Amino acid sequence: MRFKFDWFMKGMVLAVVLAFVWPAPGAKGGVLYPELLNKLGVALVFFLNGLALSFGALRQGASRWKAHLLVQACTFVLFPLAGLAVLRGGSGWLGDELALGIFFLCALPSTVSSSVALTAAAGGSVPVAVFNATLSSFIGVLLTPAWLAFAVHRGAGGGADFPFGPVVRDLALWLLLPLALGQLARPIGAAFVQRHKKGVQVVDRLTILMLIYTSFCDSVQRGVWSRYGVTVLLAVVVASLLLFGLALVVLRVACRALDLPPSDRIAVIFCGSKKTLAAGVPMAALIFGEHPALGLLLLPLMVYHPLQLMLGGVLAQRWADGHATAAARAA
Numbered sequence: 001m002r003f004k005f006d007w008f009m010k011g012m013v014l015a016v017v018l019a020f021v022w023p024a025p026g027a028k029g030g031v032l033y034p035e036l037l038n039k040l041g042v043a044l045v046f047f048l049n050g051l052a053l054s055f056g057a058l059r060q061g062a063s064r065w066k067a068h069l070l071v072q073a074c075t076f077v078l079f080p081l082a083g084l085a086v087l088r089g090g091s092g093w094l095g096d097e098l099a100l101g102i103f104f105l106c107a108l109p110s111t112v113s114s115s116v117a118l119t120a121a122a123g124g125s126v127p128v129a130v131f132n133a134t135l136s137s138f139i140g141v142l143l144t145p146a147w148l149a150f151a152v153h154r155g156a157g158g159g160a161d162f163p164f165g166p167v168v169r170d171l172a173l174w175l176l177l178p179l180a181l182g183q184l185a186r187p188i189g190a191a192f193v194q195r196h197k198k199g200v201q202v203v204d205r206l207t208i209l210m211l212i213y214t215s216f217c218d219s220v221q222r223g224v225w226s227r228y229g230v231t232v233l234l235a236v237v238v239a240s241l242l243l244f245g246l247a248l249v250v251l252r253v254a255c256r257a258l259d260l261p262p263s264d265r266i267a268v269i270f271c272g273s274k275k276t277l278a279a280g281v282p283m284a285a286l287i288f289g290e291h292p293a294l295g296l297l298l299l300p301l302m303v304y305h306p307l308q309l310m311l312g313g314v315l316a317q318r319w320a321d322g323h324a325t326a327a328a329r330a331a
Contacts, residue, residue: 009306011209016302019216019295020225026217028290034214035290039170041207042282043178048204049112049278050182051193053134064128067264070254071110071132074247074272076139079106080147082246086239087151094235097293098300100151102239104284105300107147109140111276114309115267122316124266132271137279141171145287170286204278211281212302216295225296232296233303240304244311247273266319270312277305 025032083106091099112133119129145167182189193200219225251272255265280301288294 008205008209011205012212012302015209015213016216016295019213020220023217023220026214027221028218030217032214034217038211038214038282038285039174041211042174042286045178045204045207045278045282046175047178047182047185048193048200049137050179051185051189052200053179053183053186062131064125064131064264066258067125067128067260067268068132068135070251070258070260070268071272072136072139074251074254075110075136076107076143076147078247078250079243079275082106082243084151097296098232098236101297101300102236103151104144104148104287104297105240105275105280105304106243107144108275108280108283108301109136109144110271111274111278111308112137113278114312115271115274118270118312118316119267122266122270122319123263124270124319125261125263126267128264128267129271132267133274136271137276140276140279140283141176142168144283145171148287167287171283174286175282208278208281211285212298215281215285215298218290219293219295222292232299236300236303237307240300240307243304244273244308269315274308274312275301275304277301 019026024030026034028034080103083103086094086106087099087103090102094102110133112130115133116126116129120126149167248269251269252265255268260268281298284294284298284301288297291297
């Protein structure tokens, strides 16, 4: 499975460029009414996720507790601790907003679709990948804002108060409730989603692109980006590579220490090193609301997303080739 710069990746770039060229419609008070549109977009994304989510697939991988513990520990302990180190030690030269954006990236749950796809392509345990990626999404609804509340309360990220209660309420209303409604609608909607899988995915991705556009519009209109140069992008790329490398090394060592079978190791590495853009953008829109630097806060996630796919694709291809070689020798 090789990395492809598909239409969604191109759409991300176009959404950002459009925000810089024409920010007025998507900024606060614009004709798109982002204050309401963003929440409706979040609800749509998670309703579609609920329709597509099969708990039958989860049951197949539920017994591999060592793998699950390792993935969730990396996702919600190792990554946030690394992000906290950046937030505490890097704010001076990165700036408060960018450092907080890196921490937000680290506090996010794993991604579902790419983790499962890469695991399958590499010959790993798909049930383990499905279970962990989905479990991570549910845990992240509480742990992501909890980590942010902890970091802000401890004086990082600009020292502002973090409204944990209202954030969790909004996440429950606009994220968990649509997800639950999607699950309840599965008996009548699952077959439709399966038949029109590509169309549903297009709607999901277009909604995320709309959220990216409106997220950048406000920061452009308020002049946030005028304070930063090209070095910001370079710093985010370096930070993303270091985070991915840290996760990869720790997970490989831990997998050997726990003596996990090769198929589980592949699933653990892909699930534990990924961060979700599909849920991260909507969560940012709810958690940070009308933050003037929302676009800058999202930049680390938007850089990490293609990097994790590119590096993950290389690893998947390498492991798949290794399996093929081993099979040929055995034959």
